[in-house]
Amino acid sequence: MRIDNAYFTRRKFLNSILGGWLGAVAASFISPIVKFVWPPYKEPDEVKLVFADYSGMQPGEVKNFPWGSKPGLLKRAPDGSFIAWVGVCTHLDCNVSWVAAKQQFFCACHDGWYDENGTNVSGPPPKPLRRLEPSVEGEDLFVRKPGVGAKT
């Protein structure tokens, strides 16, 4: 049935109303499902380590520490201060290791190398290792993301 001068029939109008309503109901479920499936993920702003575990490190020595669910790398500089990196390759996320004999960081997945300052020097890595900021505060060793100041 079509009312005079109408653009569409009554059947088409009712179908659109019903279809649109069903679509809207279905769409209202999308957001909660998406939220559930993609879990919130946040890298730690800082991790707190026991300084005593790391105070015995020699200059040039590298030790691992847990940075959330990733490994972190902590290196003692010649002047006794610490340098820290996130220990995953900037190419495809594999965990890197310190090769003392070559004084370089190495990623075994695709043969990527970083020098002692974490700069990518050979292989596929496009960027240097990500730097973190370690700071010794009393008996604790904090490692923070750059720009995240100490919580007071």
Added chain:
Amino acid sequence: MKIDMKKFAAWFDDRLALTPIFKYMTKKEVPQHEHSFWYYTGSSILLFLFIQIITGIMLALYYKPTLEGATDSIGRIMTEIPLGWLVRSVHSWSSTFLIAIVMIHLLAIWFTKSYRKPREATWMTGMMLLVVSMVFGFTGYLLPWDDLSLSATKVGTNIPMAIPVVGKWVTQFLRGGGDVTGDTLTRFYLFHVCILPLVIFAILAVHILLVQKEGMSVPLKDEIAKKKVPALPFWPNFILREVVIWLVLLGILLTISLMFAPSLELTADLMAPAPEGVKPEWYFLFLFQTLKIFPANMGPVTGEFVAVVLILIAVVAIFFLPFIDNKPEGKKGKIIQYLGVVGLIYAIVFSIWSLL
């Protein structure tokens, strides 16, 4: 009481109306020509899919998809459960056989151009099945949860990151967070045993239905010459030949599974450096090597991005191949034929190169 089987069958047929399907099967004919052999690859894939389902369900009886339990549960399957080592070996080898025959199936159709009208949709569903099979392999590779599978999964799930905007989203979806963790393992297991089986059955049903609807293709030159190609009845002649091939393949599968059972490494340590010699499954090797040869940066973008985009373009082009190759008997058709050869050589050379 004597059951009258005829009456029994008639009762069922009254309700289910299956007679037309049986009639179709007995009337179906398979053309006989110089390329007929490739017809058998389709049913061989089904054989290995069947083996995967049976052995997969068996393994799932004891496997535990958790960070703490995964490796140990496979160790238990291999050492304590009677014939467990063999079931795991068959499942692992059968996946290799399946993918290998899927590739042969695809190449045979490429080179005989059987995807030409009216079988475009059959080709496209076939491509979807290939991708789903590879995702099956990729998700299954992580389940032993040892050092190698962890690193391979880190690399594999990081690749989408090369795509701007949506890439990060895809990676987080695959990993269930920013890193590969126990959540990734649970997720991969769910995909491997629940979601992908549902998907593969749905696509496979359409694929097989299309094959029945259009019948088997005949060689292009016979089609152009409108030549009457001799045919073999599907039942029982063709099935009998298929069964012979199945038995031979089963024998080879079992022999290889007995002699080369897969090993199990130590449980993956999320904090440990990647082990040397991280490699994906063999059918990803040429892609792995492709990623490796691209330089870190190419102008404003990373080499990885360029590689991923090129691979995606190739996949999309192959998916739509029947439409690109719309004049199979012409010059363009010939070029596409040669491109298939080039692609095959590329894949073989790069796979071997990645192992050196």
